[in-house]
Amino acid sequence: MTTKEQLEKLFEPAFISSIGIPKLRELILTLAMQGKLTEQLPSDTPVETLLAEIEEERKALIKAKKIRRQKALPEITEEEIPFEVSKTWIWIRIGNIGNLFNGDSINASVRNNKYTNIKGTPYIATKDVGYGLDPIDYNNGVAIPDSDLSKFKTVPKNTVLICSEGGSAGKKCGLTDRAVCFGNKLFALDEYGGISAKFLLYTYLTPYFQKMFSERLTGIIGGVSIGRFSTILIALPPIEEQQRIVEKLDQLMAYCDQLEQDLANKSDLHERLIHSTEHHLLNAESAQEKITTWQFMERHFESLYQTESAVERLRGTLLQLAVTGQLIKTNKNNWLNSKVGDIITFEYGKGVPKMERLNTGVPVYGANGALPYFAKKALVDNKCIIIGRKGSAGALKFIKGPAYPSDVTFYVLPFSEMSLTYCYNLLLSLNLPKMAKGIKPGINRNEVYQLDITYPSSLVEQKRIVEKLDQLMEFCDQLEEKIKERTQVSGELTDSLVATVA
Known part of the structure; x- marks a missing residue:
């Protein structure tokens, strides 16, 4: 079975759960950045040519005094390489594929008095950046007017920003769809040689990149300096394959989005069914209606109550029935x-x-x-x-x-x-x-x-109610245990499939 056939297998029900889809996204990204979702074509421009173009562009920018000459980054050792890639790819440090820099900070009082609710180039702070494929918030009320633009670093459309400090460091990142100024806790990379910015964004989202980023965090708050960030490795394919990878990932991520939406819709309908059933049980106008509703619940307990939160709500319903004398026949x-x-x-x-x-x-x-x-x-x-x-x-x-x-x-x-x-x-x-x-x-x-x-x-009647309630609460315990076991098995199955394919 080919990798692509295995991937199609993983879109079957074993992965279609709230646990499976996030893992599936990780798997897709991992496979993509190993070159397993796209073909390596002989017609692609060799990656060595890309490296030469990167170096040529760097030298031209240094000569034009648009960037400074940087200290050479360490050679890559075999021990650093996290996994093997195609022979047509190459491992390279991120600082060697473009100009890496952070933005500018703005004093809060200056921001509020001078740059709030005016026209200009949007100013993006960490709070305005989402998690990977989430859109950046450009309507935050802060902008830099043309008269002050020379005081700030700007980046053009299709630039990847990534958070460098705090709890969201390495996790918050996004691709600009317009020119922006940005904060000093965000890194931007001006890629050389026509490297795909969207390919870089997808690289940032991979588990291996997140691991390398986390290993470089320092300080109490938790941050990564530009120097340490520049040493992170990325797997670089030819330009043409980068585009094919981005196209494939766009398709698969859109499919994952649809799966999540379908699950959310099913979950919403399921919640409505539970709510309606419990409402009828608590507010039945006749004894027969209550009996009919209860019998329906008994027949479908396990299908109705599939999450721990649903079981917890069931406990509350049973408790209300008990203390209002509706759980057993009472006088x-x-x-x-x-x-x-x-x-x-x-x-x-x-x-x-x-x-x-x-x-x-x-x-x-x-x-x-x-x-x-x-x-x-x-x-x-x-x-x-x-x-x-x-x-x-x-x-x-x-x-x-x-x-x-x-x-x-x-x-x-x-x-x-x-x-x-x-x-x-x-x-x-x-x-x-x-x-x-x-x-x-x-x-x-x-x-x-x-x-x-x-x-x-009657104390006797109180005892009967408590005994019945205890029986039903024990059944709730059993339901919760089954849910936990099912969740654990689902997680183990997912991890096993991820390990097998990746």
């Missing part, structure tokens, strides 16, 4: 209406002084779970519900005890009107994190106390 005459504060008491947790914090003992709980120290004595001997009061405000944890709820928590002890497990699920259904306020989010128990609730007076 609604035995249900009571109340305020939270009428039956549930939120007790304040207590802090453990630093001198009393131990390496072993009773677990101490904060708003987001167990803390990295222990207490000598328990504040709660048996089971309780711990509620985040500050920080992860509203987060709930059911503890079987003994425990020490800290001073950033509330806790609820068992009480006669309601089983603690039912109480936990009831509080969970209230979505307490949404009640958090302040810079350091916190919840006020008096506000929670005012919430309306309804619950079965």
Whole structure:
């Protein structure tokens, strides 16, 4: 099977997933830059001729004093070459194929007072550059008027810009479709010998180029100097083949875009189906409608809930059904209406002084779970519900005890009107994190106390509801596990196919 036939295979369903398409893009770029997607034609101008033209153009620019003579870059060693390429290609350092330079910075106050909302040549900063094939934002409100243009470096249409510093270094890059001025954290390359700018852009997007770029990052912020950037290797084919590669990549990337759009459309329809089904279940006007909807969900659980986010939403739906008495047959005459504060008491947790914090003992709980120290004595001997009061405000944890709820928590002890497990699920259904306020989010128990609730007076009925809910939540756990396994297998299959073809 030829490489192109293998590539066609990879467009089949094994790759058509949210994980597969990004990997497929990487594979396509890798294959293209190894010369495996295009033919090497005898009629192509030899790459040695291209090198001679590059050198001739460089010398002419130096003679004309348009560029400075640069220090020779190190010879390429065999150890540096990441993979083999066709004999008609050559490995070369990027600094040897053109004039590499960065742009100019503008003081914020000068930019706002002098270069904002005026006519002129667009000024492009890092924030205006997308990721590879994303368009550059030219309508950012900043431009350089003709009267000041001589003070700034400009580049013409079809110039590749790449971010050199910060979290987006090496990742943000783009091809200009007009003349621009640009910021000092962007590199531009004026290619010699007619090298294709679009070919260079695609090279920047390859995994091997990204790896070489990352290896040259320095500093706390993370940046690459022009000197270090110029030493990166690129695989250079003849000019004619560069054009064929660009044409092939344009076609394949457009196809990947269509695949992603198709997946997004399917996902949107799928979400609408789930939403409609759950809406009917929660708002059914008759018992028969509820039964019919539930039976539909039971038959199609695995096809409906194919993502972890969908399963999480299912949990929320099941919880609402449970606390409204719709999950099992109940006697609604035995249900009571109340305020939270009428039956549930939120007790304040207590802090453990630093001198009393131990390496072993009773677990101490904060708003987001167990803390990295222990207490000598328990504040709660048996089971309780711990509620985040500050920080992860509203987060709930059911503890079987003994425990020490800290001073950033509330806790609820068992009480006669309601089983603690039912109480936990009831509080969970209230979505307490949404009640958090302040810079350091916190919840006020008096506000929670005012919430309306309804619950079965019978502890036996509460137990039946919890048992049914637990069964369904366990089923949700199984669904999530299957999704994770499927995702892992899909990722491994993708990586395996990538390794095989590349």
